[in-house]
Amino acid sequence: MFLRRFLCWVSILGLIGGVAAKPQYAFSVPFVLTPGENTIACMNFLNLDEPLHLHVYLAIKGTNHTVFTDEIPARDTFRCKEFQVPDVEINEYSEPPVITMVATGQELVIVKHRTVAFNRNNNIYLVQLDTPIHRPGHKVQFRVISLDSQFRPVNEEYSTVNIIGPSGTPLAEWHNLTAEHGVVPLDFPLPNDAPLGSYNILVRKPKHHVTVNQFKVKEYGHYVDQKLNITVKEEAPETLAHSPKVTFDPEVLPSLKPGIPYVVGMTLRDRELKPMKNEVIELQIDYNNVHNLTTDAEGKAQYEIDMATYERPYLFITANYKDPGEESRPEWLDDPLDYIMAERFYSLTGSYIQVDYPQKELSCGKTYDIPVRYLLSPEGLGGGIRNISFYFLMVSRGKIVSSGEHSVDVSDKLPCLRATEQDKNMDVNITRCGNFSLSLTMPSQYSPSINIVVYSMLQAEVITGIAHLNMEKCLKHQVSLSFSASDGAPGSDVYLMLKADPGSLCGLQIIDSSILLHNNKGQITAEELEYALYNQEIEFMENHLVPEEPETPCIEVNGSDSVLFYREGSAYFDFQNAGLIFATNTSLQRPWICGDTGYFLRQRMMLHNTKYKKHHYNTFREQFPKVTKLKYAFPEIWSFDVVMVGESGSASVTLRVPDTSSQWQASMFCLSEESGLGITNYPSNFTSTL
Structure with a gap:
């Protein structure tokens, strides 16, 4: 199976050798644009023989709106331009806007179209409860809070606010409310015979936006008219039914890239979710290789797996903690084990970029060195290439906030050495490996998702690496x-x-x-703000994502060959995960199987950042x-x-x-x-x- 795939690569790459480098271009812009606000687009132009005139416009409801023009010189160029999104009202039934890049010269003409989405309402809605649990007969108080994208108060209008009981019966309703200083305070009495269970607060805006929060009604805390001597033995309270547990850090889970070490990070916490230091975590790789790791003061441990000779399409890793003081485990305790299956990243030429990033929270406004590793195969380098340019885009809250270029002289880099005879026959001894650091300054205002995409435009393909940075909630x-x-x-x-x-x-x-x-639940905390921002982003993307047709033709395969590409990541997905459109004439997507609906399902699945899967576990x-x-x-x-x-x-x-x-x-x-x-x-x- 591996040999067939390699021969397929060779047949494609054989067409490249000996041919003069063709002009290459790329155009990147956020997928979601806000009317009336400024945003940034970035362009790459390589191997040009003539200068180009650049014209970028947005087609909205049948009208073309020029957003910027520029002059591109006859040399390799990377630049970013800020522009204002036209303040045009569109509704859910309108044709989606299309952004078009047109670059024209004496002989060369480049035209590229991409669909984008308009999101006018970037407001954030929070519901704060006086207490998450109430008893029948008590008064329930809550506040509806509305903020703009900069967290400033907005005097929002709400069409209705409803209280829905456990059986779905409405208990209270308010109409046509307007916030003052961003807040609508409300309260209502629970009847003495209010049914026990969960109650929902539904907040509706005129354009169908719904915010939901929940509180519970329970019988508890009855008066006692006598003193009692009570001995309490804790068996399994709802919130403390945890044993010490090890979890993989979702921010430190890169894709599997052959030849580049795979780094996994883990955190061990006790039953109160406090970090456990100087404890041993048992790490198992593909069911047999066992390594014992000792946690640091923050309960964290990290391990680097050598991938130089690894050929399988996935890597199965488990992490387990065996409490030395625990002889047997009650059934109600959580399993202390965690596992991941790392899947291979697709590259046409076998070239890769890996962005390594710190496990710690990064401080707002501070500058950090972000390490980048790369592996460039001879097919990826092409003949006679000495210098390779790497580009980076930092995306915060759906906008490109920083960008840059880093050039590397690959002629003086040591070859990557691999051990297998198969590798030697493939002449990978001239594959070049190296690393460098990017000096990046974090935004001064909190963002729930900072994505760094590092990419390089090789002759045969675009290769990428992505990092999801964990930022302090400032x-x-x-x-x-x-x-x-x-x-x-x-x-x-x-x-x-x-x-x-x-x-x-x-x-x-x-x-x-x-x-x-x-x-x-129902508290105003930095964690709840983070989760509200993330849910807002995911909800919009899932409702407005328009999958682009694959630009590469599908391939017909039989049997198990289809698993080669079905679950692999690609440069296309890296840009999409960062919320970017990346239009280029260079190979960006992995091959896809004819009739493979999973290609499009993957686009939606990849939107869900693993960082938030454990949100409720950590509350x-x-x-x-x-x-x-x-x-x-x-x-x-x-x-x-x-x-x-x-x-x-x-x-x-x-x-x-x-x-x-x-x-x-x-x-x-x-x-x-x-x-x-x-x-x-x-x-x-x-x-x-x-």
């Missing part, structure tokens, strides 16, 4: 919240001190921390205090008020301590017209004692 608006004392007696006064930008509206939430042990907060005292009453909410911050940038709120023995957790979000959303990084704690 917001420009810095806010803080603190109590004047750490504890106090019921009925006494305590002061809550707020700091935010002048003129901010701040939403307080002071909640009994024990409630969050049951469920911590348990390590800082939750442990509740150990017996309670006589359960006033779960102390405050769910809104406070305006004056010109001084600070405010003080006087609160009466509730008549209960509780540990309270206070958090806050603030909205400023200038600096946008601010969220307290850590809760402020207060203990009330009887």
